[in-house]
Amino acid sequence: MIEARKVWLRYTPSQEWVLRDASLTLAPGRIVALMGPNGSGKTSMLKVLAGLIKPGRGEVLYEGSDIWSMDESRRLQARRAAVYVSEKPVMVRGTVMDNLLLGLRLRGAEPRQARDALDRVVEGLGLKGMLDMDARRLSAGQAQMVSIARALVLKPRYLLLDEPFSHLDRARRRLLAELLEELRGEGVGIAIAGHEELYTLELADSVAWIESGRVAMQEPGSVLI
């Protein structure tokens, strides 16, 4: 379980609070949708959950332990349970394959150890014909798929997806939705930030609405239009 508890966040001391007393829980085998208008704090909340930014106040718990009271190496170890996928897909120089293996390389792991995960995402997200392409020349939709695949190669227990459907065409949305449902079935906890997209809402076990940095928890039945 990953839990943000009563989190307050701002990026500079002179700024207004971007997250105010915000709480969110991500449980294994569940998909939570984080919905809200532009600038409401969705991206900030996902980055806090991922342990990428330290909140000014509040706690971020991984399996019950506050990651910001750990020393740096233990925090890194804990953080690796979750992978955050940005709304802006960033590719490093090289091929699509180089990018898919980036996380393993950064963690100092052997690509062989991830053979099965790699084959599965390449297959599942339809990337087979793209592996040798220059990653910097992909379309926005292709890059988004690759950046999601790059996270999945690491077999994270928690997946934090920031507007993952935004650049995808209908066929790719379908592929991604199917893969996410499969992963949920295997116990992966998934958070999806988005606007009011039906895709996200259909997938979600619960929906959290965020506005001006405040989070309200709601069940999906009550919000499905």
Next chain:
Amino acid sequence: MEDLVGVTARTLYISTTATILASLWGIPIAYLIASRRLQTLATVFEALVGIPTVLIGLLLYLLLSKQGPLGSLNLLYTPTAIILGEAVLVTPLIVGASHRILKASIDTYGELAASLGASRIQAMALALAESLPGIASSMAMAFSRAVGELGIALLVGGNLKGYTRTLSTSIALEVSMGEYGDAIRLGAVLLSLSLGFSIVARLLGGRG
């Protein structure tokens, strides 16, 4: 006129060494500015980009002349003096251009690496690796500024034949003697060097 190949080779040697020297201290400074967000220092270097070369020449002349604080090093009118001056000249350019590249790279690739579970050091290494083409481009820009520079080469180099004479000081000399044909030939070589490296800078920058 001194042999064209010799002057060209010396000019290349001096400006390349100056660029490398400036990079050796400029890139670490740029990295510090980018990672520690030292905006004031960045502004200082950016303000110095357009500094007239003759002022650096004058300052260095005062430092290196017999009565100057560094007079005992006997560097005045040596290629080393020109190298030092040109290194100082292009330092603001290298720092100014690379700190922007590094900052953008740290923001983008540092966060990407962290989100994939990299340690802080691995994240910085990725950010550095991804900024290499851009940094190389700023070095090529620096070279193209150093290679055509006149004020420093004249003041602290002294335009000594076969020793400190560069393309730019040769041109000045040929013109003063009315040898316009030679001056134009030298100018063409200088132009192609300077343009060549500008183009290299462009190409590298575009790939970054």
